[in-house]
Amino acid sequence: MINQDWKYLFTSFNGRITRETFWVGLAVLIVVNIGLSLIGAFLGMIFGPLSYLAAIASLATVYPAVALYAKRWHDLSKSGWWTLVALIPVLGAIYVIYMLAIKEGEPASNQYGAAAFDGPVAA
Template sequence: MFNQDWQYLFTSFEGRINRQPFWAGVIVLIVVNIAIAIVGGILGAIWGPLSYLATIASLVLIYPALALYAKRWHDRSKSGWWSLVALIPLLGAIYMIYEIGVQEGVPETNQYGPNPLGTARA
C-alpha cells in the first residue's frame, strides 16, 4: 500500500493531498460510518435511546471528512470552503466528486503548498 500519516489526513486543514490518500481516507470514513450504523442498530435494538450515540458518532465524522476535502480542494488550488458546494442538491455533490475525486491537482506549487506528488507534471 502506501505510507500515510492518518492523523494529518483526518485532522489538519493545511496543505495538499493527491487523489490516492483522498480516496483511501474516503474509504476509511465509509467503513467507519457503516460500523457505527451496525453498532447503532444493535444498541438501538437493545435500548432505543442508545441509537442516538451512533448518530452523534456519525456527526463527529464530519470534521475528518471536511479536513480531507479541504486538503484536496487545496490541491486543486481552491479554498476548502468550496466544500460548501455539496449543499447544492445533487449537482453540488456531483461537481464536488468530479473536482476533488477525479481531477488531478495543479502541478505547480500554489498558496497551499508544493505538489504532493513531488514533481511538476508536464
C-alpha cells in the first residue's frame, strides 16, 4: 500500500482496486475534506465570505471520489455508473457502502482488468 500510485488512484477511471486500497483512498479524501473545512472555518472567522472558497474547494474532491468508487465497482464486475445508486435515499447509500467497503471483489480477471489482490502475499 505504501507504493500506491496516488495519481492513478484519484484520477483514473480504469482498472480495479481492493477494499484495502479503497479504504486508504477514502481516508485520504476524508482528511482532505476535514482540512478544507477547517481552513474554511478559519477564513470565515477572519472574513465571512472567504469561507465559501473552502466549500467550493471541497467540491474538487468529488472527481477523485468518483474515480475511486469506479475502480472499486470494477473489482465487483460492475460499471462505475453504479455509483449513481447512492442517489437513492437511504437504501442506495446502504447498498453502496456494503458493496464498496465490505464485499470482496471478484477473484478472477474480468472485463476491467486482472484480479485485484486483497490480502497478505503468500511466500
